Amino acid sequence: MATAAHSGKNYLNEKSGLWSWLTSLDHKRIGIMYMISVMIFFAIGGTFAMLLRWELFGAGPTIMNAHQYNQTMTFHGAIMVFMVIIPGIPAFLGNFILPLHLGAKDVAFPRVNLMSWYCLMVGSAIAFWSLFYHGSDTGWTFYTPYSVTTQNGTIWLVFGAFIIGFSSILTGLNFIVTTHKLRAPGMSFWRMPLFVWALYSTALLQVLATPVLAITLLLLAMERLLGIGVFDPNLGGDPVLFQHFFWFYSHPAVYIMILPAMGVVSEIITAFSHKTIFGYKAIALSSVGIAAVSFFVWGHHMFVSGQSEIAGIIFSFITMLVGVPTAIKCFNWVATLYRGSVRFDSPLLFALGFLFLFTIGGVTGIILATVGIDVHFHDTYFVVAHFHYVMVGGTLMAIMGGIYYWFPKMFGKLVNEFWARLSFVFIFIGFNVTFFPQFVLGAMGMPRRYFDYLPEYEPLNRISSFGAWTIGVGFLIGLGVIIHGLLRGKPAGPNPWGAKTLEWTTASPPPHENFLVQPVVTAGPYEYR
Template structure:
């Protein structure tokens, strides 16, 4: 790429005010604006999915009917899963924050394919529209896993939901390709692979998974539609099909998909830890390579979802031990983040508070995952609330806290304004408390044997369910407070300088908010993105 000419952009306005018409946003090819549109859309999806989650929790205040009937409950838990996975978790950090930051971190003017980037956003909107329109047709009750033959015979609106997810997958592939090419082709002269900020490694590894795994999801979902609407019987044993084949195909995508959701959050944590500890990462390569390791080895673990489905005991054993190994990569990251703080200069800010929450919840949630790969335990835990609690520890305790940390950290970059520290810390405390009260009881429910997707549950499970529901109110008020304070700060917060946190990372070496062309001068790569041992000439 050609570095932007110095004189043409000198004194240019920030990307936020350079043009202000509606069409300048809707037809923009600026990665920063597209990133903000993705953040806004995924935020709305999170609100919708969160409201559904609250209804589900309220329903569980009593063992039998509380507010909705069984069929509505079954449709709502499907809706919650589909929205949170495909409309919120998968695009939020990569297509939102990733889009905004990737070119800035690489000193580039934009992503490699700016128009494909915009198309990816509209394809996302189209997919979201199709998926949510299924709600008007009554929704579907298969769970987000769409297991056959139930999904092939369910009388509900399976086809539009599945078609919507298929379209969302296309958007995800577009973003993935764009980010891979950007990382390979748009690094400036002099920036090697190990000079990039670590967030880029997280997004890069995520993009590999998106590009390789998502087509398999698309294929298997297309077959489910053919089964459901035209009785093809690919997965229906009554027509000679094989339901376990669907489980294999589905998890070949959906297990790596959990790494699509967590790897970008890990990238955020790497950045926040270094900036607020003013320290170089204890081992840059350990973090970078472990991202790749998770992305690659993560492809070989899908069979651990089938330990009780009847696959060969030897296959199960192999999937079990590989699943144990993939956890080692995550553990390396955790220890490296801890070591990064050692002898640092740690500022206990809101983003850093979320890092502490992330560390505790992710280690506990992650190790309960390792525990399930100790296979006899999975036999008891499989499809119980233990699993529900485990993946919410990773997805909410990991990804969502990572996202909130990142939003607080980069808010000055995106809007030029500072978040409110006091409100931010109160919200973080609420999130931690609410989270623990919501999900720890669910571990115990799973131990006691309460299966997931249960509208009606045995009375002995009621006390823990009530505690969990009360926790969900605390958790949601914490999340609302955090996002409310961020939104308020985005418009009314005090002005931040170009580099309010004193970070050495490259995205801070331009104005905040940046100009449309990102950099007025070619990015200066000295000192390195994590070199806190020398004085920064850019300060």
């Protein structure tokens, strides 16, 4: 075994051929497969986003009619949520990094891990299959009764989301068991890197919440096929119950998207300030805290749905509590940067971008959590801006930062730092130009989900569309940076950033079983100074 490293064998070149990838049980290869598929889905969902902004460039129909707009919007949302952001960090970065962080050879159930990737592929194929049945125009939320009555391929999209749900569950299951059972000797819970804590909390959500989505979508399909009357008020059902069930999953799902992003940011900030993270336990526990609170707040999506006012007030109050653990994290990150030896490389730029954008997204979330204000803002562009600040400004920034941070580990090569920073500049500026005007538009009362708007909203929408295209350019530059790094990148060495977590102690790219010698942990993860 020991000769493997000296002969230059690693997980990338130990076997070759497409088939060896498609049947690989190596968590690193599966992680890379997730990376490629998520990037393709992101390109598709992103193209839809560009088309949406093109349509909204001017008042009146521009490039599509209302029906096409609804379908484009639905697919943009469904692809980005189910196929990009939810698998984005856990299944791609998490798959690659979690066992390395724990000092393990693989995840607990490698076959299940491969199966979860195939679930994503099959589920996505089924979801796209709906395009042959005139697509779907319900929005990614599939609200009843419209989703039951609309005559198109909604059922396929629902079925696809159902299968993708299994992918998410299986990933979560694997991570929970891996974290509990496969830690290296000496790796106590309080010595785990914060990314592991974040992934662990995410996995709890994936396992506890996703099954409820499964049964909800199953009931929705039955409602469409058999008219079972669980959600249809004409048959004695209650459409608000669908929203309860749906958001019981989908609110925790929002934290499935953001928690691992926070983990990535924790890693990057401590590595690039070259300083022990401030408040390790507070950050670790606030991850679990966010995960726990997320199950009690789903009703804030439903303030104007016909839900009772008492329930609304209770949900509103509990929602405010989410701000506490989130703020704990933000303050600790800032405190880590304070008096650190900060290196402004591209990963840290994205982490700082995260901090800035996520704070705006989070604080506007508190505004929306207030029942009285939400009645005004509900279903306006204020909400659109809010969740894009959290999901794009938060999660996608973290994914980009994570890619640049772990790229040397994944492929053993360095990216071109100048172009990587340039991609950040385009994405960051473009992002703010796109979505900040949408806060204003929302406050002015522009409703979301419509393909047209009143003429007075036109100037801000123009700005927003220009911003969207700037983001598009930024991501294209990012893609170029990754491809250039793969082809022409300089050799990285095991630890280009001088970081302290376990993955940097092995070769880049790592050998098949990650570590040639089983690491033994004797200290915490961030022993800088």
